[in-house]
Structure formats: C-alpha cells, structure tokens
Amino acid sequence: MASILVVDDEMGIRELLNEILTDEGHTVYAAESAMQARTIREQMRPDLVLLDIWMPDVDGITLLKEWSKTGQLTMPVVMMSGHATIDTAVEATRIGALNFLEKPIALQKLLKTVTKALESSPKYIEPAEDRVSQPTHSSSTKVAVSDTAAGPPAGEYISGIAKTYFDLPLRESRDLFEKAYFEHQMIIMGGSMTKISEYTGLERTHLYRKLKALGIDTSRNKGES
Numbered sequence: 001m002a003s004i005l006v007v008d009d010e011m012g013i014r015e016l017l018n019e020i021l022t023d024e025g026h027t028v029y030a031a032e033s034a035m036q037a038r039t040i041r042e043q044m045r046p047d048l049v050l051l052d053i054w055m056p057d058v059d060g061i062t063l064l065k066e067w068s069k070t071g072q073l074t075m076p077v078v079m080m081s082g083h084a085t086i087d088t089a090v091e092a093t094r095i096g097a098l099n100f101l102e103k104p105i106a107l108q109k110l111l112k113t114v115t116k117a118l119e120s121s122p123k124y125i126e127p128a129e130d131r132v133s134q135p136t137h138s139s140s141t142k143v144a145v146s147d148t149a150a151g152p153p154a155g156e157y158i159s160g161i162a163k164t165y166f167d168l169p170l171r172e173s174r175d176l177f178e179k180a181y182f183e184h185q186m187i188i189m190g191g192s193m194t195k196i197s198e199y200t201g202l203e204r205t206h207l208y209r210k211l212k213a214l215g216i217d218t219s220r221n222k223g224e225s
Contacts, residue, residue: 001201002118003027005046007037007063008080009055013103017050020110022206023213025178034058041067046075047121048114050101053081053088061092068096076117080105179214186216193218 004026006017014030021028029044031037033055040046053060060079067073079092082103089100098117101110182196189195197204211218 001025001027002047002121003029003044004114005029005031005037005040005044005049007031007034007049007055007060008052009033010052013052013080017105017110020107021114022209024111024114025174025210026114027201034060034063037063041072048117049075049077050114051077051079051097053079053092054083061088061095064092064095064097074122076120078113078117175214178210179216182211182214182216 004021006014006021006028008014008017008030009032011032014032018028018030029040029046031040034057037049037051041049051060051064060081064073064077064079067077073096076098077096078099078101079089079097080101080103081088092100098120099113101113185196185199189199193204193207196202197207200207202210208218
C-alpha cells in the first residue's frame with residue numbers, strides 16, 4: 001500500500017483518481033492547489049505525486065521546479081494534463097518528472113504508470129516484498145493465517161506466507177491476503193472499525209468500501225460511532 005498525493009484543481013478528477021487508487025489499496029491525499037500540495041508534501045511525505053500541469057495561481061510545472069530547487073523532489077512525480085504540448089512534457093521531464101499522463105486518463109494506463117512509478121520511489125516498499133520480509137513466528141501463527149484466509153490451503157510457507165499465494169495472479173493473490181489480513185484485524189481489534197481504521201491508516205469510508213469489496217461482513221459494526 002502506497003501513499004499517493006493527487007494534485008488537481010478539478011474536483012471530478014480528484015474524486016475519480018481517489019476512488020480508483022483507493023480500490024487498489026493505496027492511501028490517497030488530494031490537493032486542489034499548489035498551496036495545499038506543499039502542505040501535504042511536508043506533512044505526509046507521499047510515495048508518489050500525480051500533478052496536474054494547468055492550475056490557477058501556481059501551475060504544476062512551477063511547483064515541480066520549486067520542489068526540484070529546494071531539494072524536495074524526493075518522490076516520483078507524474079504530470080497530468082489534457083492540453084499540454086510535447087514541449088511542456090519534455091520540460092517537465094527535464095525538471096524531474098518521471099512520466100506524463102494525458103487526460104482523459106485511461107484506467108489501465110493510470111494503473112500501469114502508477115505501478116511503474118512506485119518501483120522508483122525510495123520510500124515505498126512493494127507489498128509482496130514487504131510480506132516476504134515479515135518474520136516467521138511459531139507454527140501456530142501459520143495455521144491461524146491459513147484458517148483466517150478464505151482461500152486456498154497454505155501448504156508450504158515462505159517466510160510465513162502461503163506458497164500457494166505465489167502461484168496465483170497478483171490481483172487474486174492480493175485480494176486473498178487482504179481478506180485474511182482484515183479478518184485477522186477484526187478479530188484482534190474486537191470488530192472495532194475505529195481501531196482498524198486508525199491502525200491501517202484507511203479512512204472509515206474507504207475501509208468499509210474495502211471490506212465490502214473483499215466480501216467481509218461489517219453489518220454488525222454499522223452502529224459503531
């Protein structure tokens with residue numbers, strides 16, 4: 001899971017990218033101006049920034065230059081625009097942008113670009129790698145993971161992760177792991193959506209959406225404040 005900052009003055013674009021990237025398991029922060037983007041960049045240190053070129057007051061190219069000159073361009077930046085020229089795209093790349101997305105942004109193009117960009121992010125750790133690096137606990141822990149995941153039997157383990165997961169397509173394997181992960185969190189957190197939200201860093205709305213997509217029953221927690 002990565003933290004991604006979306007900077008765009010169009011609410012529709014921010015909401016669309018937020019929905020798509022959140023469904024992919026990322027944490028999304030949205031900014032409608034360069035001023036907001038500066039603040040979030042300082043406070044959250046995102047793994048990736050999707051930056052619109054044409055914005056009122058301070059445009060994306062100017063903000064990119066600012067980050068580059070002040071040594072704040074420590075994360076990959078992908079520029080976005082529906083009216084940019086080739087010269088603009090070249091300039092953005094020269095300044096330090098990693099890639100360029102043309103609006104309207106196609107779903108597969110967005111996901112492919114984000115995945116590629118995160119590979120170059122010094123702060124981001126690919127979830128699969130992160131799982132492999134997890135320490136192996138007792139054999140009872142392995143059984144708990146296998147029983148919790150409503151998926152294929154664990155079989156052999158690689159650093160505590162069911163080897164079966166590695167034989168599945170990435171998305172299917174990730175969904176199975178996330179289902180097991182969230183079901184485990186619901187058990188140890190006593191079903192508290194507030195605690196799970198705080199622990200995972202997901203907003204409650206996004207958390208409920210994620211759990212629903214994974215087929216996890218949250219009806220008993222609907223009344224929780």
